[in-house]
Amino acid sequence: MTYADRLKQLDAARWRIAISLTAAMMLFYFGFILLVAYDKPLLGSLVVPGLSLGILLGAFVIVAAWVLIWIYVRWANKHYDTAIETLRGEQ
Amino acid sequence: MTALFFFVFIAFSLGVTYVAARRTHSAAHFYTAGGRVTGLQNGLALAGDYMSAASFLGIAGLVALSGFDGLIYSIGFLVGWPVVMFLIAEPLRNLGKYTFADVVAFRLRQAPVRVAAAIGSLAVVSFYLIAQMVGAGNLIRLLFGLEYELAVMIVGAVMLAYVLFGGMMATTWVQIIKAVLLLSGAFLLAVMALSRFGFNPLALFRAAADQYGVAVLGPGRLVSNPFDAMSLGLALMLGTAGLPHILMRFYTVPDAKTARSSVSYATAFIGFFYLLTFILGFGAMVLVGQPAIRAIDAGGNMAAPLLAKAVGGDAFLGFISAVAFATILAVVAGLTLAGAATLSHDLWVNVVRHGDASELEQLRVARASTIVLGVLAIVLGIVFKGQNVAYMVGLAFAIAASANFPALLLSMFWRRFTTRAAQMSMLAGTASSLILIYLSPTIQIDILKNAAASFPLRNPGLVSIPLSFAVAIAVARLWPEPEAEARFAEVEHRVHAIPAPRS
Numbered sequence: 001m002t003y004a005d006r007l008k009q010l011d012a013a014r015w016r017i018a019i020s021l022t023a024a025m026m027l028f029y030f031g032f033i034l035l036v037a038y039d040k041p042l043l044g045s046l047v048v049p050g051l052s053l054g055i056l057l058g059a060f061v062i063v064a065a066w067v068l069i070w071i072y073v074r075w076a077n078k079h080y081d082t083a084i085e086t087l088r089g090e091q
Numbered sequence: 092m093t094a095l096f097f098f099v100f101i102a103f104s105l106g107v108t109y110v111a112a113r114r115t116h117s118a119a120h121f122y123t124a125g126g127r128v129t130g131l132q133n134g135l136a137l138a139g140d141y142m143s144a145a146s147f148l149g150i151a152g153l154v155a156l157s158g159f160d161g162l163i164y165s166i167g168f169l170v171g172w173p174v175v176m177f178l179i180a181e182p183l184r185n186l187g188k189y190t191f192a193d194v195v196a197f198r199l200r201q202a203p204v205r206v207a208a209a210i211g212s213l214a215v216v217s218f219y220l221i222a223q224m225v226g227a228g229n230l231i232r233l234l235f236g237l238e239y240e241l242a243v244m245i246v247g248a249v250m251l252a253y254v255l256f257g258g259m260m261a262t263t264w265v266q267i268i269k270a271v272l273l274l275s276g277a278f279l280l281a282v283m284a285l286s287r288f289g290f291n292p293l294a295l296f297r298a299a300a301d302q303y304g305v306a307v308l309g310p311g312r313l314v315s316n317p318f319d320a321m322s323l324g325l326a327l328m329l330g331t332a333g334l335p336h337i338l339m340r341f342y343t344v345p346d347a348k349t350a351r352s353s354v355s356y357a358t359a360f361i362g363f364f365y366l367l368t369f370i371l372g373f374g375a376m377v378l379v380g381q382p383a384i385r386a387i388d389a390g391g392n393m394a395a396p397l398l399a400k401a402v403g404g405d406a407f408l409g410f411i412s413a414v415a416f417a418t419i420l421a422v423v424a425g426l427t428l429a430g431a432a433t434l435s436h437d438l439w440v441n442v443v444r445h446g447d448a449s450e451l452e453q454l455r456v457a458r459a460s461t462i463v464l465g466v467l468a469i470v471l472g473i474v475f476k477g478q479n480v481a482y483m484v485g486l487a488f489a490i491a492a493s494a495n496f497p498a499l500l501l502s503m504f505w506r507r508f509t510t511r512a513a514q515m516s517m518l519a520g521t522a523s524s525l526i527l528i529y530l531s532p533t534i535q536i537d538i539l540k541n542a543a544a545s546f547p548l549r550n551p552g553l554v555s556i557p558l559s560f561a562v563a564i565a566v567a568r569l570w571p572e573p574e575a576e577a578r579f580a581e582v583e584h585r586v587h588a589i590p591a592p593r594s
């Protein structure tokens with residue numbers, strides 16, 4: 001593969017990961033918002049005394065944001081940075 | 092006591108400004124602190140810019156008065172950060188210099204893009220400034236009994252001192268100090284509130300349910316229309332990635348890797364802070380009580396300070412109030428700096444001077460713009476007295492998501508994007524969000540007292556964001572720009588910080 005091809009491939013991989021992770025975040029968040037809008041009784045139901053499903057899922061969305069960012073940073077630090085370093089070295 | 096904490100903070104931060112001022116000699120220092128901020132520092136500064144008065148006072152108050160519904164805001168404000176991380180931060184750092192318009196204009200014709208970007212940015216900055224100034228005026232009036240107008244002028248004057256003399260260096264350090272104060276203050280307040288409940292959040296939520304009914308733990312009336320909820324959610328999620336003062340911070344770090352780590356830190360701090368708002372809101376609801384919170388301010392904005400007084404007495408109230416004030420001051424400084432960068436770097440240097448202006452001239456124009464914006468902030472704060480702070484911030488996010496985000500994203504990864512598409516998308520996003528805000532129930536029914544509103548949603552995001560994307564795509568398809576497409580190879584290299592090959 002030529003230099004240009006590999007740069008294109010890396011660029012495509014970065015956008016693919018970026019868009020998938022963004023889509024995952026949107027799925028979690030809008031899933032939560034749609035439940036708030038359409039199934040209030042479900043979110044108001046108690047998991048244990050004092051803890052409603054709504055509060056639990058809300059905290060889960062915040063944790064999900066952290067986890068998705070962690071996945072991205074891990075990929076970027078491990079694969080993306082090394083690949084870019086190699087490409088830069090060849091130029 | 093409050094006054095003491097208050098003056099200590101102002102004196103200390105002006106000291107920081109004095110030190111920073113001695114190092115601010117060039118436009119690069121004024122806008123980006125010379126690009127030498129570390130990941131942790133920038134993470135704190137981003138968190139500082141983001142955790143505005145709306146977050147601390149507004150959300151705690153909303154939770155205290157309406158329970159779970161308030162948490163919808165906490166969560167919405169956080170989910171914009173993964174979007175910034177995945178789509179914007181690193182390419183933005185690699186392609187631009189001082190403002191996000193640098194990136195949009197990278198391979199397009201400079202003048203039309205920068206003028207459109209400036210219109211969008213200034214609209215966002217103005218709405219955001221109104222919210223902060225109104226919050227500041229109310230806070231100082233409540234704490235010291237000063238006149239609202241005088242309070243707004245004091246905030247404007249102190250903020251001008253930071254930005255004018257210390258530029259981005261001082262603004263960043265004021266942000267860092269404020270973020271540390273706010274995070275530790277909110278944490279301490281949450282721990283002290285929880286100590287009344289055996290350090291068990293569930294015991295606190297149980298107490299709230301016992302006192303006000305179990306309904307406070309579930310969704311209530313605040314989100315009644317599903318489309319309203321979706322519209323606000325979309326605006327909050329994509330708006331963060333279009334806020335000029337947030338985007339500008341990515342130019343203060345040396346490279347894309349540091350931009351990446353700064354978003355990680357920022358998201359960790361901001362998420363932690365919003366989790367704390369769960370405790371603060373319900374804590375105020377139980378320990379202060381809804382009637383007492385309402386008696387002081389109908390919007391509930393004083394819930395967090397009142398909780399501080401209930402658990403820690405007057406000294407703690409003083410500390411928390413000073414923190415809230417510092418929060419507003421720092422956010423206003425960040426916004427003004429971003430607005431000044433748009434006026435001087437985008438409009439004056441790149442449009443009027445065609446990119447050819449001396450360092451001294453750039454710095455002079457930047458400082459003049461700062462003064463203009465500072466005066467504007469004071470005037471807007473006085474004119475919009477009595478507006479709901481959290482709502483105004485929601486609108487600023489909607490304009491940012493419609494005007495700036497689509498053009499910024501498409502310019503970085505769509506080969507066929509054109510000058511005209513960028514220009515029309517930014518103008519359509521700004522105009523449609525402003526017009527729909529004007530036609531919304533909030534303006535038509537609540538403010539103008541009309542019987543009905545011609546647009547049903549309180550937040551325009553659900554319509555204006557897709558519209559801005561559609562305009563961009565349609566215009567680019569109808570009027571292709573081969574030169575812009577040819578220059579995309581350069582973007583493909585520079586986006587990864589690889590120098591483009593000479594053709």
